[in-house]
Amino acid sequence: MNIRTVQAKRILTRQKRGFLALGDIPFTHSLSWAAGCGFGNIYCGKYCYAAQLPNWLYNKADGEEWGDAIIIKENAPDLLEAELAKAQNRPEFRIFMSSVTDPYQPIERRYRLTRRCLDVFAQYDDLDLLVIQTRSPFVTDDIERLARIPYVVVSMTIETNRGDLAVGPNDKFIEQRFEAVRQVADAGIRTQITVAPCLPYTPDFAQRLAYSGAGRIVVDTFVAGDGTQGQRTASSPFAEQVNYNWRDEDPAKRLYHALQDYDISVGWSVQGFASIPPREGAAE
Numbered sequence: 430m431n432i433r434t435v436q437a438k439r440i441l442t443r444q445k446r447g448f449l450a451l452g453d454i455p456f457t458h459s460l461s462w463a464a465g466c467g468f469g470n471i472y473c474g475k476y477c478y479a480a481q482l483p484n485w486l487y488n489k490a491d492g493e494e495w496g497d498a499i500i501i502k503e504n505a506p507d508l509l510e511a512e513l514a515k516a517q518n519r520p521e522f523r524i525f526m527s528s529v530t531d532p533y534q535p536i537e538r539r540y541r542l543t544r545r546c547l548d549v550f551a552q553y554d555d556l557d558l559l560v561i562q563t564r565s566p567f568v569t570d571d572i573e574r575l576a577r578i579p580y581v582v583v584s585m586t587i588e589t590n591r592g593d594l595a596v597g598p599n600d601k602f603i604e605q606r607f608e609a610v611r612q613v614a615d616a617g618i619r620t621q622i623t624v625a626p627c628l629p630y631t632p633d634f635a636q637r638l639a640y641s642g643a644g645r646i647v648v649d650t651f652v653a654g655d656g657t658q659g660q661r662t663a664s665s666p667f668a669e670q671v672n673y674n675w676r677d678e679d680p681a682k683r684l685y686h687a688l689q690d691y692d693i694s695v696g697w698s699v700q701g702f703a704s705i706p707p708r709e710g711a712a713e
């Protein structure tokens with residue numbers, strides 16, 4: 430893995446189009462301190478749409494493939510501090526961290542940029558929403574910090590309960606993530622699970638999700654969720670290697686409907702991601 434550090438000019442990216450800007454209550458900004466992702470060589474890296482987006486394509490070196498490199502915006506916490514300090518409309522801020530990388534990828538344990546950003550957020554109690562979107566159990570490293578941010582939601586991707594699909598860097602990755610959700614929820618932090626994209630699962634998956642501790646579940650598919658009705662996925666290495674019909678949305682729809690039987694909030698795809706209630710009157 431090639432690791433390079435750069436000094437960025439801005440860290441909060443205004444959302445005007447794309448899935449974060451859609452939905453009933455859209456996000457206003459994204460925050461990504463890296464181009465590239467340390468999970469680029471695991472299962473999700475094969476279909477990751479971020480590999481086809483400018484944040485990676487404009488920053489990677491010639492010949493580098495997704496998963497080969499991480500370009501780290503080393504001054505991210507300082508930029509965040511400056512941008513939040515001068516913002517006139519912080520109560521409208523709904524920030525998604527991160528849409529093109531993972532804030533708790535393994536290298537976070539070395540650079541602690543997510544942690545330092547959380548320390549900045551903790552100085553401001555007037556934002557509307559900060560979603561920490563990750564598929565890493567390392568999020569539990571920062572439970573005490575997360576608990577200090579009144580508008581935070583920890584959103585964990587758990588795309589299947591089938592360990593035989595080998596979706597992580599080790600064979601306990603699914604269980605580690607369920608355990609992380611439980612720990613975060615037990616700390617009183619709002620927690621969401623994104624089944625995104627929904628991979629083949631066993632019949633007890635809905636029940637497992639419903640009793641995970643998460644107050645909200647979002648189900649998504651390759652077709653509904655890759656931003657191009659499946660075209661990005663079709664042109665990814667995943668489409669050549671996978672041995673099931675990734676275009677079939679029926680299993681995800683069945684899971685979505687099965688979750689309606691439980692006392693939790695359930696969302697579908699883009700609408701589900703971008704419909705977390707505002708702080709006042711939040712139902713979760």
Ligand code: SF4
Pocket residue numbers: 466467468469470473474477478479528529530531564
């Ligand atoms: S963790 Fe997210 S950003 Fe990283 S490779 Fe997987 S899908 Fe892409």
